[in-house]
Amino acid sequence: xxxxxxxxxxxxxxxxxxxxxxxxxxxxxxxxxxxxxxxxxxxxxxxxxxxxxxxxxxxxxxxxxxxxxxxxxxxxxxxxxxxxxxxxxxxxxxxxxxxxxxxxxxxxxxxxxx
Amino acid sequence: xxxxxxxxxxxxxxxxxxxxxxxxxxxxxxxxxxxxxxxxxxxxxxxxxxxxxxxxxxxxxxxxxxxxxxxxxxxxxxxxxxxxxxxxxxxxxxxxxxxxxxxxxxxxxxxxxx
Numbered sequence: 290x291x292x293x294x295x296x297x298x299x300x301x302x303x304x305x306x307x308x309x310x311x312x313x314x315x316x317x318x319x320x321x322x323x324x325x326x327x328x329x330x331x332x333x334x335x336x337x338x339x340x341x342x343x344x345x346x347x348x349x350x351x352x353x354x355x356x357x358x359x360x361x362x363x364x365x366x367x368x369x370x371x372x373x374x375x376x377x378x379x380x381x382x383x384x385x386x387x388x389x390x391x392x393x394x395x396x397x398x399x400x401x402x403x
Numbered sequence: 404x405x406x407x408x409x410x411x412x413x414x415x416x417x418x419x420x421x422x423x424x425x426x427x428x429x430x431x432x433x434x435x436x437x438x439x440x441x442x443x444x445x446x447x448x449x450x451x452x453x454x455x456x457x458x459x460x461x462x463x464x465x466x467x468x469x470x471x472x473x474x475x476x477x478x479x480x481x482x483x484x485x486x487x488x489x490x491x492x493x494x495x496x497x498x499x500x501x502x503x504x505x506x507x508x509x510x511x512x513x514x515x516x517x
Contacts, residue, residue: 298443321502332407332493332508333446340503379445383502388453389434390461391506393445 426494
């Protein structure tokens with residue numbers, strides 16, 4: 290069965306510092322991988338996704354993630370944090386057992402302080 | 404603009420009552436999904452539908468039901484609400500039948516069962 294593990298339920302960084310949110314997955318088939326962001330009192334919106342091809346994926350708001358098959362990882366990074374990046378971030382893998390079903394990690398809450 | 408809406412946004416009910424949460428999308432998407440969000444669990448799939456008259460159980464379907472009579476709507480019914488069903492509920496939709504599709508999320512319904 291597929292699963293997603295996000296290391297660190299809370300991450301705190303200073304404004305301007307590197308953001309690194311960790312995601313590891315397990316999958317018996319080549320995975321499709323997603324990062325979603327949830328701002329307070331809102332639904333989730335897509336940051337970026339990996340399907341096939343280039344393993345470094347660029348998303349919105351300056352975020353990017355790299356698919357590393359050997360490490361079964363899809364970590365999310367941003368070179369310089371902004372206060373507006375404070376949100377909850379979810380990594381997800383597409384379930385091979387059904388069309389477009391997603392399996393989510395538990396989420397990482399990012400705090401950005403001045 | 405196309406969108407996905409949920410109503411009500413907040414609901415308080417009593418144990419044992421039947422509750423229906425509405426989800427409406429105007430993208431004409433085939434796929435619709437219901438998730439619940441709980442601290443430490445991320446989002447877990449309750450039910451999903453790939454088209455009119457199609458419904459499927461997700462990971463945490465006990466005590467919930469859905470029906471799909473048209474493309475735009477997928478109401479979620481709690482047959483007899485329990486305190487364990489206190490949660491935030493998200494509806495999502497996606498256009499096609501591939502694992503690469505982006506899911507678009509509604510704003511959520513916060514349900515409290517007393």
